[in-house]
Structures are given as structure tokens and as C-alpha cells.
Amino acid sequence: MDLKVNGQVVALPEIASDPAMPLLWALRDGLQLTGTKFGCGVGACGACTVHLDGQPVRSCVTPLGACAGKPVTTIEGLAPAGSPHALQLAWLAEQVPQCGYCQSGMLMAAAALLARNRRPTDADIDAAMTNLCRCGTYPRVRAAIKQAAQ
Numbered sequence: 432m433d434l435k436v437n438g439q440v441v442a443l444p445e446i447a448s449d450p451a452m453p454l455l456w457a458l459r460d461g462l463q464l465t466g467t468k469f470g471c472g473v474g475a476c477g478a479c480t481v482h483l484d485g486q487p488v489r490s491c492v493t494p495l496g497a498c499a500g501k502p503v504t505t506i507e508g509l510a511p512a513g514s515p516h517a518l519q520l521a522w523l524a525e526q527v528p529q530c531g532y533c534q535s536g537m538l539m540a541a542a543a544l545l546a547r548n549r550r551p552t553d554a555d556i557d558a559a560m561t562n563l564c565r566c567g568t569y570p571r572v573r574a575a576i577k578q579a580a581q
């Protein structure tokens with residue numbers, strides 16, 4: 432099975448081609464794109480968030496079969512030109528991460544938000560950012576999104 436990931440069509444290895452396999456495992460185990468993290472495995476935490484056809488999805492509950500012909504973007508493809516995405520710069524400026532485990536999913540959710548809403552309010556951010564962070568970085572996530580939106 433072929434998958435379009437981060438702008439390139441790639442052939443998935445046999446072990447990662449079952450249409451029922453969660454996209455998360457095809458990315459991590461099939462393509463070694465390990466920036467996308469496994470947290471809960473049931474669509475609750477958001478650590479595995481990637482973009483599918485421009486929309487944020489939880490890749491642990493997205494079957495490969497639902498991805499055919501649709502572009503997938505992972506954290507590795509967020510800044511394809513080589514310079515950091517505005518959100519990544521804001522994340523650094525606001526020193527958002529603590530342990531960092533959930534942050535790639537946070538960034539992908541935030542990037543999807545800014546792609547559809549360049550001036551999100553606090554309520555917009557709260558509604559879009561349902562990802563969980565055990566370190567409690569939520570205030571800094573909100574500040575970084577606002578900074579990147581300027």
C-alpha cells in the first residue's frame with residue numbers, strides 16, 4: 432500500500448499495510464516516523480495527532496484504509512522548507528514543553544487550528560486543543576498559539 436506522507440508517496444512495508452492497522456503504527460513502525468507518539472491508544476489523549484487531508488486526526492484510531500489517496504502530515508513534515516514553523520518558534524520562546532512527550536501532538540493540533548483560524552480567541556483555542564498534558568503546560572500552549580498567530 433502507498434501512502435502520501437509529508438509530501439512524498441511512500442510504499443509501506445508488508446507488515447504495515449493492513450488496512451485495519453492504525454495509521455500511528457504504520458508511521459512509527461513502518462516508516463520510522465517516531466515523532467508521532469503513542470499515549471492512550473483509544474483516541475483520548477491526542478499524543479498521536481497528525482493531519483489527514485489537512486484535518487487533525489488521532490492516528491491511533493485512524494485505520495490505514497481511511498488514508499488512501501489523502502495526504503498525511505506528521506510533525507516531521509510540519510516545516511518542510513527546513514525553517515521552523517511559526518508555532519515551533521513560539522513554542523521555544525514560551526518554553527512550552529516540560530517532559531515533551533505530548534508536544535508533537537500539541538503542535539499538530541495547534542497548526543490545524545491556525546490553518547483554519549488565524550486569530551483564535553481563548554475559547555477557540557480551548558475548543559480546539561483537547562490534547563492532554565500530564566505536565567500541565569496548557570497556559571504556555573495557549574500563549575504560544577497566540578504568539579504564533581500575531
Ligand code: FES
Nearest residue numbers: 470471472477491
Ligand atoms: Fe492516540 Fe492517545 S495515543 S489519542
